[in-house]
Amino acid sequence: MKAAAIDLAAYVREVPDFPLPGIVFRDITPLLADARALSACIDALAEPFRDRRIDMVCAIESRGFIFGAALARDLGAGFVPIRKPRKLPARTIGIDYALEYGSDRLEMHVDALCAGSRVLLVDDVVATGGTLLASRALIAQLGAELVAAAVVIELEFLGARTRWPADVPLHALIRY
Numbered sequence: 001m002k003a004a005a006i007d008l009a010a011y012v013r014e015v016p017d018f019p020l021p022g023i024v025f026r027d028i029t030p031l032l033a034d035a036r037a038l039s040a041c042i043d044a045l046a047e048p049f050r051d052r053r054i055d056m057v058c059a060i061e062s063r064g065f066i067f068g069a070a071l072a073r074d075l076g077a078g079f080v081p082i083r084k085p086r087k088l089p090a091r092t093i094g095i096d097y098a099l100e101y102g103s104d105r106l107e108m109h110v111d112a113l114c115a116g117s118r119v120l121l122v123d124d125v126v127a128t129g130g131t132l133l134a135s136r137a138l139i140a141q142l143g144a145e146l147v148a149a150a151v152v153i154e155l156e157f158l159g160a161r162t163r164w165p166a167d168v169p170l171h172a173l174i175r176y
Contacts (some may be wrong), residue, residue, distance in 0.1 A: 006040040009174045012153065026153050026176065028124055032066065042067065044173050045122070045150050046074045052147055055117040056080050060106070060135055061087070063124035067152060071122055080112045080119075082135050093141055097134035106134050108142075115143030125153040126172065129160030136168070 011031035018025040031037045045067060058080040059068020065081060072079040085094065085105045094107040113119065119139050126132055132149055139146050146168055154160065154172035164170050 006037055008037060008041055008044070008152070011037045012174060026125060026155070028063065028152060031152075041152060041173065042070045042074060045152070045171070046071050048169070048171050049075060049120055049148065049150070052120075053118055054120045054147060056113055056144070057120045057122055058082055058108070058113075058135060058139060060121075060123040060131055064122050067124060067150075068122040071120065071150070075120070077120070080108060082106050082108050082138060093138060095134045095137050095141075097130045099128075099130055104131075106131070106138060108138050110142070113139065113142040113144040117144040118147050119144045120147055121149040123149075123151050125155065126151045126160045126170070127155045127158045129158075129163040132160065132170075133163060136165075 008031060011034055013027040013030050015025040015027050031041060054075045054077045056078045057068045057072040059065050061081065061083045069079050085107055088107055088109055091110045092107040093110050094105055096103060096105045121132065121135055123132060136146055148169040148171060150171040152173050154175045156175050161170060
């Protein structure tokens with residue numbers, strides 16, 4: 001089935017006041033639970049990159065892993081997890097960054113990417129863009145080329161796209 005035949009937004013549940021009062025959380029678990037919707041989502045995420053020669057898909061912990069691993073398989077690429085601190089067993093590089101409600105840190109193995117590798121960065125949601133930008137910096141530290149970023153949901157009202165570099169496409173399936 002073609003991805004366009006399914007309204008993916010219909011599979012996103014709104015959860016008010018989570019994780020804090022006044023925030024409407026966009027819950028993707030109904031999308032993940034429906035085989036047709038999940039398949040359409042992966043197809044739609046992969047479509048713009050099928051002819052872009054992607055070597056590696058880097059995905060951000062934790063929900064980004066769900067989409068990143070499937071995209072890597074579809075695109076014939078390797079998969080690299082970008083994780084929270086102290087989750088990776090070998091030597092890592094890391095970066096601290098600001099979140100919507102505080103700060104955090106991301107890490108990846110120092111040997112995860114080769115210089116010149118063509119990378120697709122994947123996550124479930126982009127809000128303010130801090131997590132994507134931090135991941136972009138990690139990818140750059142290893143000398144890889146960030147071809148594009150892909151997310152299932154973009155929260156447009158938080159302005160991530162205004163912070164994202166114009167020369168790196170940001171592909172979002174659903175926008176709020």
